[in-house]
Amino acid sequence: MAAVHDMMAARTGDAPTGEDTVELARRHLVQPWPTAGEIGAETRSLIGEGEGIYITDSDGKRLIDGPAGMWCVNVGHRREELARVMYEQAMQLSYNTPWYTMNEASAVLAGRIAGHAPGDLNQVFFTTGGSSAVESALRFMQFYNNVRGRPEKKLILSRGGAYHGSTYLSASLNGRPRDRDWMDGADDLVIKLSSPDPFRRPAGMSIAAFADSLVAEFEETVKRVGAEKIGAFVSEPVQASGGVIVPPENYLPRIRNICRDNDILYVSDEVVTGFGRLGHVFASEEAFGIEPDIITFAKGVTSGYFPLGGMVVSERLLEELRRSNHPTAMYAHGLTYSSHPVGCAVALKNLDLLEGGLLAHARAVAPYFQARLKTLEELPLVGEVRGLGLMACVDCVADRESRNPLELDRNVGMRIDAHCHELGLLVRPLINMCVMSPPLTITKEQIDDMVSILSEGISRTMDELRKEGVWQG
Known part of the structure; x- marks a missing residue:
């Protein structure tokens, strides 16, 4: 000083x-x-x-x-609307511990977000940003398979060109040049597939054939490794930091079907594509025709005015956990700032602006x-x-x-x-x-x-x- x-x-x-x-x-x-x-x-x-x-x-x-x-x-x-809400919420309640209390803004926001999510994605867990959102989804996958008696079903499929975060597990999924040159990762847990980049597909190959090759690679990987060992596939609908890679048409729905057939959780990383970037609160279904098991989000949820992220989880997965033979098994994961009242209040007003035009x-x-x-x-x-x-x-x-x-x-x-x-x-x-x-x-x-x-x-x-x-x- x-x-x-x-x-x-x-x-x-x-x-x-x-x-x-x-x-x-x-x-x-x-x-x-x-x-x-x-x-x-x-x-x-x-x-x-x-x-x-x-x-x-x-x-x-x-x-x-x-x-x-x-x-x-x-x-x-x-945007004065967001700044004013930030002030008003801080003056009313600046913080509460999420370990044994909750706040109104987080409950209302969870309901609003669930209303925009596809399928039965009705449950929301709040984090502090995109990396912690993806990390939460991966730890949920591990917890889910442990409770279901499948401790070997933990491998994660990711792709070249991907970016999913900077925490240890989320960063282990990254597939961009230079991201992992000097950094360690959980390489024993991650399998990297090819980038779905049509621009750099093999010479002479049509885009349709390129999509077929990506799907075939996915199918062959599941067969070779064994579906009983693969817990999740994590995918950005559009690979953002990898260079705005827009995948071939109908590629993601085909991958979604393979995941469903093999009980592999499909995690759609909408940290970038969510909250308006593609014109919808969530793009998975609206733009790509898929209903994931989990959607992760951050960034645009508060338009960057306050650090907030989260995941939306399928009701089916939570029902399976509630019906399990291990009712006291604990998802021992949370953050000091989970469901932060100021962040959630800002996100609610941000949603008003998005929905309002x-x-x-x-x-x-x-x-x-x-x-x-x-x-x-x-x-x-x-x-x-x-x-x-x-x-x-x-x-x-x-x-x-x-x-x-x-x-x-x-x-x-x-x-x-x-x-x-x-x-x-x-x-x-x-x-x-x-x-x-x-x-x-x-x-x-x-x-x-x-x-x-x-x-x-x-x-x-x-x-x-x-x-x-x-x-x-």
Whole structure:
């Protein structure tokens, strides 16, 4: 604290400047996902405020928030309705222990969420975010099979390109490049299947044949390993951080049927796709025609205004547990902030906003969003623009014939982001890709601005790469 006090004293009691904040971060703040060479000594773009679809950096530059924070600020920044509810709930009840008490907001929210969930998903368990939601679902699967006398049925199927969290079990499912290069995981519990990425399917293979191959791989894996050993399949309807991978049509329903036939729990990870990103509170049934056993959610449930997540569980599974011969068996899992009253109150008001017109607006504006971004495929650096609803990815390639990004500068996404930042847009750079998932409040005119800036940012990056001899497109 001495360094902080000295710095603040030097400012004679004034509020810290941007320079002060950056220096404090450099000295004391460990950023998420740092490299070993910069850990504990890294600073990032300093954001001062936000309003609507815009944020303002420490230099006063106004930027379109292309990623909506981290796929989460669905109703936009500076919504007074959410801030007021946060204050009012904190003044009424700021916290209660979920171990032996409960609060009204969590019960009402559970009912509202269950009303949007497909099938018999009627029971909600609240967590603090997406990672803890997926972790809760996996621990529930283990508990469920232990109580049912199947302690060997614990393996988890995941896929290449997946991202499911940063806690130990949830991170063990991740299948993106670099996620697990230097980190340990529960590798004895996880089986990785192929990514359902149609863009990088084998040359000459139709999308229908590609879908058939994915289903065949799943069936062969279940047969080889044994259904009696596989507890769950965890799947994002759209692989978000893997590059907005939209699976082939009817692939997920076919996988769902295999899981049902083999008593494998289907966990649909809707941490990103839920609460409006695809125009619905949940997309599993509405967009993909599946009724999972469990849906995990977070992010958009509060539009990022308060940390909250959870899982919605099939009534059938809970009934089986209640009928078991082990009535005292305990699902010994919970969090200090499970069912947090402030978070649940914010989520209720957030749902009011979504149901009050934002879901309909997202569905109405999404085709325009996708069509305008698709025009970026005219740029030779862009191999594909793909997406669904209000989430999309610009995938840059060394050449369109090979669709290979590996020969490109590994920081091409960050280069594009840097140019776009200068021009008034924040994007989410992922190695050779740029992801866009703006607040659901975005208008057609704002989409035009976003695409125009992104086009110029990519064009400037192409010029750089050509001058450096990295790319000759």
